[in-house]
Each structure stands twice: as structure tokens, then as C-alpha cells.
Amino acid sequence: MEFLELTPLEIEALKLSLKVAGWAVAGSLPIGILVAWVLARVQFPGKSLVDGLIHLPLVLPPVVIGYLLLVLFGRRGLVGSWLYDTLGITLAFTWKGAALAAAIMAFPLLVRAVRLSLEAVDRELESAARTLGAGPVRVFFTITLPLMVPGIIAGMLLAFARSLGEFGATITFVSNLRSETQTLPLALYTLTQIPGGEQGAMRLCVIAVGLGMFALVASELLARRFAARMEG
């Protein structure tokens, strides 16, 4: 049963992947909901520009995003130097940077799913809640947000999966450092580059498939629970 035991490298890569993807989703979710709300509900000049900017990671090569991140968030970068000087945070070549890269690559998928669910919320339910004495903020948290749950679950799944698979932007921005930025795809890529690494690569491959399936099933179960709640 030795083959069932994970090697230290596999454990590190798996843990790191979960940490990076988890933080990427958790960190971008509130911002994603806010951005989706603004795009769905607010009219302002330059809206299509903002919309385009958010969708850029979908159409650009990930390496380009990674390079832009390096320029902006590197230790000498515009934002990076400020972050280091004032908050003491370093993003380049750390797992935090990997999470940022994953979050940005996954952001358009998250926003799309959340925005669709927001647009599907019956605004007349919101005005009904207003006449019952709830202010706009309370209406958002008690009516709008709960009704968006299916879209939020879908958005989180997409973003989580996209983050797990992030490769190009990550390797460009934070490089491929074992136990710091070497996530599953990077570890797998490394194994394919060394002689005799095929078996290890296949094992990582199986782990990746398992992780993806787990995320899918978990989100499906959550969505079903929500649907059952609505049916009462």
C-alpha cells in the first residue's frame, strides 16, 4: 500500500495549492461581488472600459499577466515597493504572490457568474423589502445576497478550479520555488522536465483529478441544498 502514501513533495504541493486557491477565492469573493454589483446596477461613464479591464485575463496569455504583475508588484514595482515600505509585505516570489496571480486570473470567471445571478434576482422583491421597512443595505444582505447564492457557489467553484490550474502567470510572477510557490501544476511540470519523473508526474495528475472532482461534487451538493431550501 506504499503507493497510497503521499511523498513530502506531493504533500507540500497539495497543501500549497489548496492554500493559494483558497486564499485567492476568499480574497477575491467580496471584491468580485462588489464589482458584479457595480457592473449590474450602476451606470457610469467608462463602464465598458472597466468591464473590459476585468475580462483582460481571459483573453491575454497568462504569461503577460504574470509579467505585468512582476512589473507592478515586484519589490521595485510601483505598488510592490509601496507595499513593502509601508506594510512590509512582499508578494514577488512568495505564496501570497501566487494567490494574487491566481485571483486575478480567476476574477473574470467569478465576476461573470456572480453578475449573472445578481441580474436574475427579481428587483421587485427588493422594492417589496423596502416597503417593509428595510434600508438598501439591509435589503442587499437579507434579500439580494441570499438569492444570489447559486451564482456565488458557481463563481467560487470556477474561480477555485481556475486557481488550482494557474500556471503561466504564477511561474512568471513568483517563479517555481519548492514549498513556497510550487503548486501542483508547477510541481507536475517540474517532474516532466527531469529524467525518471514520469511516475511522479502521473501521481500528481491523479491528485489533481481527485481535487477537481471533489470541488465539483462539493459545489453540486451545496447548490442542491440551496434548491431544496427554496422548495421548502
Place this chain on the structure above:
Amino acid sequence: MDIRVKRRQGDFSIDAAFRTQEVGVTALFGRSGAGKTSIINMVAGLVRPDSGHIIVNGRPLFDSNTAVDVPPEKRRIGYIFQEGRLFPHLSVRSNLTYGLRLIAEAERYVNLDQVVHLLGIEHLIDRRPARLSGGEKQRVAIGRALLTSPSLLLMDEPLASLDAARKAEVLPFIGRLSREFAIPILYVSHALEEILNLADAMVVLEGGRAVAVGSIEALMSRPDLPLLTDCSDCGAVLSTRVALHDRRSGLTHLSFSGGILKVPGFDAALGTKVRVRIEARNVAIALVPPQQISVQNILRGSITEIVPGTGSLIDVRLDIGGSLLARITAHAREDLGLMPGQEVFALIKSVAVMHDAPGWHEQRSNCCRLPAPGPLPFKANTD
């Protein structure tokens, strides 16, 4: 309630002004597209008028001159929408208490138990809205609005999406609301019958304008409002009081300014105010008082007006001490030689008199002691 609002929306413009007392049920009546819903949305604060003012119970809710615009959540106005608009993710109980929890206890005049009991929704309390019928949803929606202890209730065709049986299920509760909680109701409908059964006063809207305001009795006796007379089931409305319960005949006598109306007996204390409605098509005219006839009500009066109707029908307006409308054929009018000013007798079958007496709904819901399985509980079958 003092309302004067102007608003342009596309090709349609609303320019309505009316004043009514905040008592009982006031109906906002008009055809679809007359601006009824827009106006109550303005009263609720969901739609902003371009200019004008909205004053309810002496409190200015909107005034373009003084830049007052109270947000909907601070207006203390309950709103019952056509489609219920229950929150699908909350149980019936949470729907009911959604607004209640936001009201300070000192300001509540009704509690959950009272409302649940009044609306008969005890058995639904733990369900989700998806599991409710249309009539049940609408009752929960009424309860939800009522539990915010509002100073005014708005109802936008609350029965329009319901079939006849469901209407009969919800209608009685609306009447009871205004009576039991003394809460004023602004009731939007394009169904005159509903209004005649429920409302005390009426605002008639046409093309975004208020063309007439007044009590139901006064408006129904005005010949210059074709909207109120161009209908198959229109008729006169009379205010009466219970004068006598005749145990021998089983009839209740209702007195009004022109005499006595005999109707099928019902339980109500003597002196109780009862509004009756007599459809024009159920009134016949005779030149001499007929004898040996089953009709119980033969009232003497004079013709005030003859209104040409559609096709071969005409409407004859009679003064019997109150205003009464009779729909007869033009041929019958020629036969009798009816002319304005002429003395005649109006014949009204007892079972054709519809009324809104308290206690009547309960009899109805305990099932059909009265032979009246019409589309609405007040409708009497006269065939």
C-alpha cells in the same frame, strides 16, 4: 390623503390630483394603463414623481417644493402587490416577521398571533412560499404588510392573479382588515365589482388623470362617468341599515332613504350599516304595482334620466329616494312609453340584492348557506 403628482414616463404622462379621507377602503379605479399602479408606487416611494406632493395622514412624504422625499422604508406604508412577492428563500414565518422585526415594539398595533389567526394561515407557518397556492401566498403577503403596523395599506389588484375560488378566499380578509384594525386602504383595481363590494370611496382615473373622486354611492349615481356605467354588471349602490329580522319569512329588512329593501336573512345587529348593490339588469320597471308576483321589493320612484346603452339596451335611472339604475330593452321602453319625470315602480328580487354585511363572509366560508356561487362572494345568482 392629499395627492398631486406629475410624471412623464415615455409617451404616457400622469397628472393626477385628488384628496380623500384616510378612512376605510378607497379604490383607485380605471382601465389598464390609466396610471393606477404608477400612482400607488409613488405613494409607496418606489417611483419618484417629477413634481407635486404626497401627504398621508398629514405627513408630507413627498413635496417637490420643499425637496421632501421620504424613502420607502421610512414611509410606514404597507404594500400588497399583485403577485404577492414573497421572499422565496424565507419561510412563511420569516416572511411575516421580516418587517415586524424592524418596527419598534411601541409602534406595533398588531402581533404575529393576531395576524396569523385573522388570515387563517396557522398551518402554513413553516412552509416555503414555493409550497403555497396563489390564495395562500396573497394572504401571507397581506399579513406581512400588516405586521409592519402601517398607517396606510396599498393594494395593487391583489386579486387579479387569482381564479374565482381563490378570490373568494382572499376577499373577505381585505374587508376585515379595514374594519378590525381601522387601517385605511388604498385599493387599486380595474374590476368594478370588486370595488363596489369593498370600497367606501373611489378615485376614477382616466389617461393618468383623476376624473372623479367621491363616495361609491355618489359616483355610481353620476351619469357622466361612462367608465362606471359601461359594464355588464354595473348598477346602483345604496347605504342601508338593518331595520328588522323577520323570523317568519326569513327575510332581513334594510331601511334606506327611499323605504325598505327585503333581502335573504343574515345575522347582524339591528342598526348595522349595510351597503347593498343592485345590478341594473336585475331591476325591472312597471307602470302599476304588480300583484301576485314573487318579487319582494316593489319601490315607487320617478325616472330621472334615460341613457342610451349599447345595442338594443338602455339604462333608466330612477329616483326611489336613492338612485337606482334599471337596464331594460329599448323595445320595452317604447311599449311602456317611459319618459323622464314619469312615476313608475321598480321591481327588485330579494336574491338579486348583494350586500357587504359583516358576518356574511363567515356564513359563506362555512359553506354556502346563501345560494350565491358567483365568481365573487357577493354575486347573487338571479337566473
